[in-house]
Amino acid sequence: MTVTPQDEAFVSFDRVQKSYDGETLVVKDLNLHIGKGEFLTMLGPSGSGKTTCLMMLAGFETATHGEITLDGRPINNIPPHKRGIGMVFQNYALFPHMSVAENLAFPLEVRGMGKTERDAAVARALDMVQMGEFGGRRPAQLSGGQQQRIALARALVFEPELVLMDEPLGALDKQLREHMQYEIKHLHERLGITVVYVTHDQSEALTMSDRVAVFDDGRIQQLATPQALYEEPENAFVAQFIGENNKLMAEVTAIDGDTVHVKFDDGETGTALAVANTGVGTRTLLSIRPERVTLNPTNGANAVAAEVLELIYHGDHIRCRMRVHGNDEFIVKVPNAGGQGPLEEGQKLTIGWATRDCRALDA
Structure with a gap:
């Protein structure tokens, strides 16, 4: 800046x-x-x-x-x-x-x-x-x-x-x-x-x-x-106001340098980049951009179960609304590159994101 x-x-x-x-x-x-x-x-x-x-x-x-x-x-x-x-x-x-x-x-x-x-x-x-x-x-x-x-x-x-x-x-x-x-x-x-x-x-x-x-x-x-x-x-506020953004609530279980370990309300765990956190045991809002989410990831600490609820065709990408950690408004933008396997409503799959692409913010 x-x-x-x-x-x-x-x-x-x-x-x-x-x-x-x-x-x-x-x-x-x-x-x-x-x-x-x-x-x-x-x-x-x-x-x-x-x-x-x-x-x-x-x-x-x-x-x-x-x-x-x-x-x-x-x-x-x-x-x-x-x-x-x-x-x-x-x-x-x-x-x-x-x-x-x-x-x-x-x-x-x-x-x-x-x-x-x-x-x-x-x-x-x-x-x-x-x-x-x-x-x-x-x-x-x-x-x-x-x-x-x-x-x-x-x-x-x-x-x-x-x-x-x-x-x-x-x-x-x-x-x-x-x-x-x-x-x-x-x-x-x-x-x-x-x-x-x-x-x-x-x-x-x-x-x-x-x-x-x-x-x-x-x-x-x-x-x-x-x-x-x-x-x-x-x-x-900035994460929500600038661009589209997924938010997931979680509890901070450990802070390790610039990485924060969290536990979701459904008991699953994950990691994120520590940005604005008050300490272990407090609530945090995780912010993930829809284009940073991958389908069926081969590795990574943040692989989670998801269910496809709605598919909307946008020309250059498919906008998928999914259920993730109990949140029914989780959006994934899948590039429409022609080679993408067909997604269907009701389909269950694994999605994931890199720790650096998930920001732990103020709750």
């Missing part, structure tokens, strides 16, 4: 808190340092505090406590229009009575730029999002994807060093959303700007980000690269 030291951070939240009623904290003691040129995503369920953090950075909300700095200067008391930050929202927020070019020229006019420079900047920004031909159209004459590109161009037209994006692809259909994810990612790489992105869509966060801050209950639960979040969740 890349750590941005506080003194090198481009954006810093230092002990930031936010309450709307003076009692309940929606953001709790937030410390977050974002590097220049980084693409950082704030990911979490509704009400987790991620959007409030973005709005405090933009200047639309005021921190109840703590300090937010941008490129070394405190911005708590600077109004939004003087922060020099580009913003992209889910609802595009384009002026319907203006043409596309006029929408893009507006933030430049506000900054007092002359007409010739303005026109050149607008043309540059439209080319950047492959919308050079659309300057004369009104927003209502554009598709959702085109409107989102114009909103993106407007956020970039005055060449800000920081762009904030709040669920910008939420209104688009799946295919277009995936296409726009790559476009934004490539644009970020090309321009070298710093992006702070808010979403509740985990695949979007994994696809686009340098680092992801997973929020829950007003706090960052884990801050890491997409790969580290998926492969090495530090607690049960």
Whole structure:
């Protein structure tokens, strides 16, 4: 995980808190340092505090406590229009009575730029999002994807060093959303700007980000690269929120270095990687990704009896729901490589997983 030291951070939240009623904290003691040129995503369920953090950075909300700095200067008391930050929202927020070019020229006019420079900047920004031909159209004459590109161009037209994006692809259909994810990612790489992105869509966060801050209950639960979040969740919330995940409850019977020995409720035993355990005799939640489970393993400490309850065809894989250690929601993803022997509902077989692929987390 890349750590941005506080003194090198481009954006810093230092002990930031936010309450709307003076009692309940929606953001709790937030410390977050974002590097220049980084693409950082704030990911979490509704009400987790991620959007409030973005709005405090933009200047639309005021921190109840703590300090937010941008490129070394405190911005708590600077109004939004003087922060020099580009913003992209889910609802595009384009002026319907203006043409596309006029929408893009507006933030430049506000900054007092002359007409010739303005026109050149607008043309540059439209080319950047492959919308050079659309300057004369009104927003209502554009598709959702085109409107989102114009909103993106407007956020970039005055060449800000920081762009904030709040669920910008939420209104688009799946295919277009995936296409726009790559476009934004490539644009970020090309321009070298710093992006702070808010979403509740985990695949979007994994696809686009340098680092992801997973929020829950007003706090960052884990801050890491997409790969580290998926492969090495530090607690049960992150394991459940990022990707699909099997969970099995067990009791810790011994801890041997970084390996934990467990006993399941049906009396069977197994081993896992010790991540967040309180000691022998306590409960633990085991986390295993569906694609890390093997059918009929030839060896391994975690070979268990399973029964196939349901098979769902997904094209590139078969999603098998199984009964394992009394849990009827255990999922195994079997690659559809053509050579796989046929599985049937009701079939009993042995499955297994490596100790390193099974993480013992907080119960």
